[in-house]
Amino acid sequence: MERKLPSKFGTYFEPFLGGGAVMFHMLSKNPNLKCHVSDLNSDLILAYIAIRDKVDELIESLENHSKKYQKNSNHYFYDIRESEPTSQIEKVSRFIFLNKTCFNGLYRVNSKGKFNVPLGRYTNPNIVNKENLLAVSKILQSADIEFFCRDFEAILHDSKKGDFIYFDPPYQPVSKTANFTSYTHRDFTENDLERLADVANQLDSKGCYVMLSNSNSKTVKKSFSSGWEIKEIIANRAINSNSQKRTGHKEIIIKNY
Numbered sequence: 001m002e003r004k005l006p007s008k009f010g011t012y013f014e015p016f017l018g019g020g021a022v023m024f025h026m027l028s029k030n031p032n033l034k035c036h037v038s039d040l041n042s043d044l045i046l047a048y049i050a051i052r053d054k055v056d057e058l059i060e061s062l063e064n065h066s067k068k069y070q071k072n073s074n075h076y077f078y079d080i081r082e083s084e085p086t087s088q089i090e091k092v093s094r095f096i097f098l099n100k101t102c103f104n105g106l107y108r109v110n111s112k113g114k115f116n117v118p119l120g121r122y123t124n125p126n127i128v129n130k131e132n133l134l135a136v137s138k139i140l141q142s143a144d145i146e147f148f149c150r151d152f153e154a155i156l157h158d159s160k161k162g163d164f165i166y167f168d169p170p171y172q173p174v175s176k177t178a179n180f181t182s183y184t185h186r187d188f189t190e191n192d193l194e195r196l197a198d199v200a201n202q203l204d205s206k207g208c209y210v211m212l213s214n215s216n217s218k219t220v221k222k223s224f225s226s227g228w229e230i231k232e233i234i235a236n237r238a239i240n241s242n243s244q245k246r247t248g249h250k251e252i253i254i255k256n257y
């Protein structure tokens with residue numbers, strides 16, 4: 001990853017934030033980096049904000065989930081999956097609890113936006129990773145990060161020449177069975193991919209550094225066929241129902257620098 005980043009740039013933008021692996025990597029190298037990050041998943045953005053501002057309350061609520069889960073995991077998991085809490089802390093602890101106990105830590109919702117992943121097979125899931133939550137909270141408090149819940153296209157208004165934008169969108173399927181694009185209630189369609197290519201081209205014209213990752217799909221390569229450098233890489237995927245298929249996938253990195 002390090003070799004693929006531009007050597008010097010202004011603000012860092014990550015408009016498909018997810019777990020923020022690249023943002024945390026960048027902050028570990030440069031804690032003063034100015035970050036402008038967003039995602040369409042409102043529960044996810046709420047989780048970052050709660051971890052930053054109310055980590056002790058969040059840990060307490062997760063400890064409560066953990067105790068009840070240990071008494072009757074099956075019953076408690078589906079009870080919480082059905083629940084619709086309204087307070088920020090309860091919403092976020094439900095989100096983290098489901099992530100830690102559902103099948104493979106997958107996040108998927110149905111057409112109504114309801115989380116629908118079944119219970120995972122864990123003997124002792126780490127529902128309250130206190131050390132990690134406290135460490136992440138500290139990083140989020142000290143860093144210069146602005147969080148937004150919004151569609152990726154909105155970054156066109158905030159970015160300027162010399163900024164670096166990294167796009168890690170839901171990947172395009174490469175086969176009929178590899179169609180996992182439902183992170184939010186809206187699927188990431190070919191139309192979204194076309195919008196993304198258009199946004200990337202506008203950022204390029206503005207003088208931004210742009211990098212994207214995606215599956216090794218013909219549709220993606222076609223969308224970025226003119227003026228973009230496309231490199232194939234071998235990546236390890238954590239999510240696949242068949243554990244033997246979790247390694248050695250070909251992905252692509254697309255750059256304009």
Ligand SMILES: C[S@@+](CC[C@H](N)C(=O)[O-])C[C@H]1O[C@@H](n2cnc3c(N)ncnc32)[C@H](O)[C@@H]1O
Pocket residue numbers: 015016017018019020021022038039040041044150151152153168169170171183184188192
């Ligand atoms: C492949 S994941 C990102 C993975 C992330 N880089 C990581 O390290 O975990 C894609 C993310 O895009 C978000 N997303 C889907 N459609 C979006 C849209 N139209 N605008 C912004 N974010 C979107 C999903 O909620 C999900 O968090």
